[in-house]
Amino acid sequence: MNDLIDLAALFAKIGLVAVGGVIALIPEIQREVVEVHHWMDLRSFSTLFTLAQAAPGPNLLLVTLVGWYVAGLPGALVATGALVIPPAILAYSLGNLWHKLKGSPWLATVQAGLNAVTVGLIASAGILLVRASYVSIVAGMLAAGSVLILMRTKTHPLWLLGAGALLGALGLV
16 A cells, blocks of 8 residues: 555656656656665666557556556556646646746746756656666667767668667677
8 A cells, every 4th residue: 555655646746747758757767666665676667668668659658567567457557647647737727827928938938948858858768778778888889879870860760670679689789
């Protein structure tokens, strides 16, 4: 029962600062479930993230899987509900105010700040996941090379995923 209460409190708090969606919250979710509550280790968290990304649907599936891992079906329902319901109430409550302030220089400044926060949170999530899945120097070099290729060319990411899968199947990574 304590785990359900802790899951509800954690994901309600995290949901209220979900600037940029669940992907931007990965470092904080990881810190809470691995380092603070010790519900799982970093490798298990990385595996749940990978499973959530592989499954069709929203990135919110990570939260559902964390809840399931911690407390089964009740945990999945509590974690998901706690992440979704408080921000939905907040968004509904602030919707009229946001609409009234449309075109305001103050609102444009807030949006620019939120954009910068989102980029930083998503970048930190990427760094965290690379660290969690680091296996060898070759794999690290492949990951860094893939990032460079994606940043400097118009190569579709599926080509790089396919090449990584092939290298893994051949036992080279």
